Amino acid sequence: MVAALRTRDEYGPWRNIPAAAARALRPRIDAIAAEMVETIRTEVNGYRVAPNSDVGRDVFTAVRRAVAQFVALIDDPVGPSPEDIEFFRHLGRAEYRNGRDLDDLQAAYRIGARVAFRRYAQIAQAAALPMTTVLTISDAVLVHIDHLANESAKGYAEAKARGVDDPAQRRRALAERLVRRNPPETGPSTADLAARAHWPLPQRVACLVVDDPGGGRFRFADDVLQVERNGELTAIVPEAGVRAACSLLTGARAAVGPVLPIAETWLSRYCARLALRALPRSARVIDADEHLLDLFLLAGEPLGVLLARRGVDRLADLGAGKAARLEETFHALLTSWGRSAPEIATELGIHPQTARYRLRQLDDVFGERLADPDFRFEAETVLRLRALRREP
Structure with missing residues (x-):
């Protein structure tokens, strides 16, 4: 359940920001969010990922939503909507599911607030708004970032309370870690996550990527890790089980990446996803290893x-x-x-x-x-x- 909205008094700073500030900020929401994301990527190790990666897109979505919410509160300072509260609690739950602590997310909030205030102040001054407005915006940024961070902390605590004994959750956290090119330097190691998931780390794996998997209709072996995002299923398969896993995908739009050392799981997935997007549709599972030169050319x-x-x-x-x-x-x-x-x-x-x-x-x-x-x-x-x- 989402908690009740905070009182109007808690959002007092926004009531003293003129509507002209919202009109000046609204057309610049995307640009402000992009600058915040770039700074976060530079300064927070856990978010040093490519902008077009799954994590990179998630970070931009979250930052843009925070900026848009800030601007909306100027027009209607009664607190965030239940949907917004749920969204930022979800960020905290996602950090727990990915086997991370809250340090990187809290650092991202602080850095985002710093960049946001600088840009808000510049835009307000360019719009010839009084200095008192700039100071009020500063107060509002501090209140805003505190509320967002608190909601994410609540989401993290909720997930932790529910997920301590959830084996499926531990396997998802391990799979998310393995498919990241640059895993975070903080939090548990891959070996720790594998131990928690009771998944013996194999020496070599391949990634199967299935487009539009249809609600889990594929029943892989127990030693196959799975993670599904945006209508795409990734299965991490130990080397010995690759052929059997591919045989389950008859008729599916799917590709299998090369068999690689466990530390290069992300690369096997990258090759499989590229083959799925760039190569002609095949009647069988596309073997990216057979098309590496073509994929290299298509990527460039x-x-x-x-x-x-x-x-x-x-x-x-x-x-x-x-x-x-x-x-x-x-x-x-x-x-x-x-x-x-x-x-x-x-x-x-x-x-x-x-x-x-x-x-x-x-x-x-x-x-x-x-x-x-x-x-x-x-x-x-x-x-x-x-x-x-x-x-x-």
Whole structure:
């Protein structure tokens, strides 16, 4: 149950902040939240994660909600909604579920308050609001951060009271730790979490990732850890059980990452998720280990576009039809061992004289660069990436 809302008097500072402050702050909520998140990521070890990771997205969502709540209280200073109270209690429960103490979350609150007040004050001054308003905003920030931290502490205590003897919770906490690239330096170690979960740490594991798992319809072996987020299931499977686990996923949209040491569980999951997003849909579980080069290229696709601009795209000046034929020939040239016209003609199914003509055209376009190993590597990379993008 969510506790009753606090009294109006406890939110007194907001009643003395003019509505003009809310109008000045509201269009800048996302920018303020982004700056707060970046500072938190820099200064709090437990949150030094990529912005597009699960934890990174969760941090931004929480920070943005806190900023939006602060602005909303200026318009209606009667305290947070039950939904907001539940949200920040959930953050505390999540810290417990992930096997962490509250130190990092409390540090994030303090750092966020510092950045928030600095930005709020700058915006208020730019809006020509009086200094008394800036001082009142300072008081409100302190009250706000104290309330948020208290709600999270209550959520943490609730989860701890309920979860001491919850084996499923201990396994989820271990799974969350294993799939993080940079696990927190504070709190229990991976070995401690594994001991609490009664899960013997294997030497090597692979991650299975299932898109839209359908409410747990897969029944894995007892030694498989599972964590589900945002409609995606990750199963951490000891090496000996990988084949059996994959056999359960017939008909599912799924991928399996490489078998790697336990400390690189995150990397196996990263490969599986990338394969699931980037490779054509398959009738079977996609084995990311069979496509590592393709995944490497697809992960760096924006850079491949830049490489194309300074090399292969020069063919586009010749017109679409001719460019396509020469690109095909160029790829055959780069992947042919002897690089002779007859060999290329055989590969493409064209007359050797046609192959010689196309090779002369390539020489006209690229000249001496055709003999440059770096250019040839760049060009082959671009052409392979384009071929991958055409496959689906």
